[in-house]
Amino acid sequence: MSKKKRQAYHHKDLKHALIERGIELINEEGLKTFSLRKVAAACGVSHAAPYSHFQNKEHLLSAMQDYVTNEFSKVLENTIAGCGNKPNALEYLGKAYVIFFMDNPHYFSFLFTQSHVQIDLSFSADSHNTYKPFEIYKELGLALLDKSNYPEAGRKDAIIAMWSFVHGLASLVTMKNVHYDEDWRDKITDFMKAFQCTFLGGNLN
């Protein structure tokens, strides 16, 4: 051991450190000012070090997206677990969906701008869907519709339409320059309620 100070070797941690520190940067400043060199510096490592763990910037971003999507999925699953299989479970799930992005405004454009995530809206068994939140939404939706007298032919469309609404609301709420005079957080419930009740009409009970 010479006197020469040596940078910690970071052994097997750098990969995860890059992902976690990268997500922090997204949270703080958003996607636009995000750079490989910044994350590297934030991890106390030289600017080319990330290339030992990720093929390029896109691949690190993909890993970060997967990480966030995973956290998001857990939130949604906890929400479902929390409200049992009440008929208005979709309302709570939708609200949780929107609130998640309200609480992390930078996540929306981070996840869906130039995303590698595959979203398969076909309801076939072999659908290759890497965006779990939609799978969660779909599963709950189908389960509820199964117990309803909603016309079977339109159920897929209904679920996609409802998710479009929720996803669009999340998009609007997290846009930087969209203003609203009332508190969004209070309103979300109203929107969800109005939407679900009228969309599904008396078909759920």
Add this chain to the structure above:
Amino acid sequence: MSKKKRQAYHHKDLKHALIERGIELINEEGLKTFSLRKVAAACGVSHAAPYSHFQNKEHLLSAMQDYVTNEFSKVLENTIAGCGNKPNALEYLGKAYVIFFMDNPHYFSFLFTQSHVQIDLSFSADSHNTYKPFEIYKELGLALLDKSNYPEAGRKDAIIAMWSFVHGLASLVTMKNVHYDEDWRDKITDFMKAFQCTFLGGNLN
């Protein structure tokens, strides 16, 4: 006139040339690979020339966004003019909204990622809204609801909810990795119909 070849001076046209050529680049390659130097080169002009007309890259992008938003508004207005004030006008408007982005897939993230456009969802008279498409949607929505027995207190919410749906659908349809087994273009009408009919129930006639 010396023999020396001289670059055309581009008199007052460069500003518009940059905007139009810039939009073409967005259409061809999207926002991610867009660069000031490329547009300049495409206009046959040196890399710093744009700074005579735009403060910086953001300002050029804003001008391009305004241009596209204007085109978009015209499409929507023509749609409304084409279907009179039939009760299902909202259906056609919504369809036109989604189709516009389907026809120009790069426009969605271009317009709404790091956008300078102000969207004011309050319905107050002095709302400062620079996104005309929403104003068009709002106006038609209010006009139709006025002739209905839809509860007055919920009309603002209804319009925002419906627009969230349309906007969300446009978002989904233009995402690179969202797949669907049927032809979106055929389905849009179904979605709009299902949504409008059930959302407004028997309140429109």
Add this chain to the structure above:
DNA sequence: TCATAATCTTTACAGTGTCAAGATATTTTT
């Protein structure tokens, strides 16, 4: 132990946005 592989650093290069200084063309003033 020694060779091999994994990890990190350094150096290098092309592309980017932006600024400052200069050249050229146009417009305005005299």
Add this chain to the structure above:
DNA sequence: AAAAATATCTTGACACTGTAAAGATTATGA
């Protein structure tokens, strides 16, 4: 029309970016 002022465009420079290549360091395993 000549001169002065202004608008437009070019050139050169700088810092920052992603990425590649080559070398150094550390870990692994035979």
